[in-house]
Amino acid sequence: MVAGSAFAGGFALREQSSYFQGMSFAGYGTSGGSISSMYWNPASLIGAQQGLTIEAHNTGLFPSSDINGTLSGGFLGTSSIGSGDIASDAFIPASYAAYRLNEKLIFGVGINAPFGLSTKPEQNWAAQFYSRSSSVFSLNVNPTVALQINDMFAIAIGVQAQYLDVSLKSADATSGAGFPRSNQITGDDIGFGVTAGLTVRPFEGTEIGLGYRSGVGHDLDGDLFAGGVTTAIGLGVVTPDMINLSAKQKVTDKIRVLGTVEWTNWSRLKSPRAINDATGAEATVLHFNYDDGWFFSLGGEYDFNEKLTFRGGVGYEISPIDEKIRSTRLPDNNRWWLSAGASYTFNEHLAFDVGYTHIIPESTDINIDSSHQDYNAAFGTYSGDVDSSVNIISAALRYKF
Template sequence: MMWANKKTFLFASTALALSMVAGAAHAGGFALREQSAYYQGTSFAGNGTSGETISSMFWNPATITAAGKGLTFESHSSFIAPQSDLNGVFTPQGTVNTLTGGFGRSTAPSGDIASNAWIPSTYTSYGLTDKWYFGLAINTPYGLATKPEQSWAGQYYSRSSEVFSVNVNPTVAYKVNDMVSVAAGLQVEYLQIRLKSAYPLAASLTSSVPSTEVKGGSLGFGATAGITIKPMEGTEIGVGFRSAVFHSLDGHFINPASVPAVGVSSSRTGIEANVILPEMVTISAKQRITDKFRVLGTVEWTNWSRLGTVHLSSTDGTTTNPTGLPDLAFNYEDGWFFAVGGEYDFNDQVTLRAGVAYELSPIDEDIRSTRLPDNDRLWLSAGATWKPSEHLAFDVGYSHLIPADTQINIGPGHQDYNANIGTYTADVESQVNIISASLRYKF
């Protein structure tokens, strides 16, 4: 019976770990959209078209052909200040109910689980000739962290969550003529996760429950491609593609320190799993209305539905190594993002911009977890550019995100539910403020 409980809990903890979620992520699922201070100001409308910034290469590498010959460098920083509070009820069942003597029900709030974060990105392009261009982008496409109060009501489903990534993306672009440019590139991505949960075999009413830890990392590869088309003067259409990135996570699961009351000793088990992060297609348009005013639009699709089933396996051959780990169902839906915006040249040095967007999350109440209380959201943004010289420019952008009403309902039928732990239901109160800034210089 004890062996079965250990296997069940390892499965539940690893399932949460390998979902690689961060409750404060802001591009649906656990991705980060904040890759450009320039387009932050338009809610990322027009982010796949060319313009004053080369940060659009994250979504469409063909846009760097607008930078011209010579070297261009940009450094972007986004400061994300999210707030997310889970107020709900945990009702123990199975092992937890037994170990707490039937008195383990809890309404302890999570506190603010979302952590503030700084998201950096850099972009470099070099125009070798009028036709050939080379680019390099360094980004953090996935990440952020959550950390509720230590002994909150949902502690058996999550405590802390940390996700870190770095993506290096060299690209080559070719300007076919004044109407068409094309590009392709390589993604080299490092991903690391670290997640903790309370250990149900050490449930207690009188002391803090110890934590399990799951940690893993991987180096994965993918590709990017894009095209820009200018069918007439003042009109541009851009289509960008970021491929799926294949990761083979290698890591470990650690049980807490010895718990004599239930006869459980600490252990370390190697785990591995193959995970494919989703591809993304961005379609953008820009239309000049007057010499000073332009309207922008973007539709983006992310193939989150490929995160359906992940097979877990153990890498240890010791007697403490659990066997027969089942497959994990994520059942994400595809993510969609729709944005419209505009920019106005106030004078030769200052450009003003604004935008609104609506994002359809790949996660709904049927699968929403305590680690990722994600939902549909409204984006409201504004920004500006100051260009003191021909070679130097500064961008600022601000966004306020308003999520839809959000609930968590972990019970029978939910993919995170564990009958040895119990049920958890909650209302989620959240909002997000983002401030971005960048420096652009052309040598």
């Protein structure tokens, strides 16, 4: 599993389904043609047919992000060297399988990369002492069981096993000007969490889904390299939990309208402390202090014929990062999602999905001064603006045995 740039709120990766990508993830917690909805609401597995279903979803992210500004007041004086494109193209795969044992019981499993981040500016750009490269990699395996209580209600619960690997670099001010070496903090760990969900079908043609993905606690075991010295550390991090509410309404036999509201508990990150394994003393602090994130989307589907379905949607994301805490490492902001997609059913067993999204971030500024949590008087103040956009292309194969 490979996940590169994160262009969702914080460093979460929403791109877990080609099917729902085409609607900006509207209605992603309801049952339908794809079992990939189990990522957000495991109870949506009630849409799985008798026997075994497998799906492979593949998403390409093509981001562009440039930071231009001025560093001043530090020991290096003034510098206006731009970051270049800090974002790299990325591939995000997701796989799902479901087995319907009988009319009431369905087993499922998802393999995903829920979190990812890769930013890498030019090595000696103006704000190199605040950040060089950043990398977050995750792999999550999520076995699930769903129970269809009756025609109206279904419930589900699952377990998460998640691997997380983190690497953050910044220039070392103690190594002087020119081409200073990098300080680096690294660590990895396997942690566990849960998922749960509920679906309700109160009327014919109406479905409501409520899904929950818990946070996963990680005690990252790694090293801090700073000032030319390597120190073994432990770093406690808990990834955010998420609650989502989705709805799907049949308008005609061919048209459906869908919507989603999502809340992500990014504020629980706070400021994790890296602890020296040998002494138990605090080695360094990572300042996040994010707000909570919100995502809203509305979309629709149209069955052109028995084989071909078109879909589209629009979403708006409220980032957990604002100008008060925005860093050069992750210059995130609120954004609009514009999406379109389609599905083609080749036969009763095989179907294909495609989805496309263009993301438009709002105007984004970075101001690291004496009031900013990252400010260091030795480095100086940094003021700049971010020019970014993202294109996402996704495709999936669904097969029913």
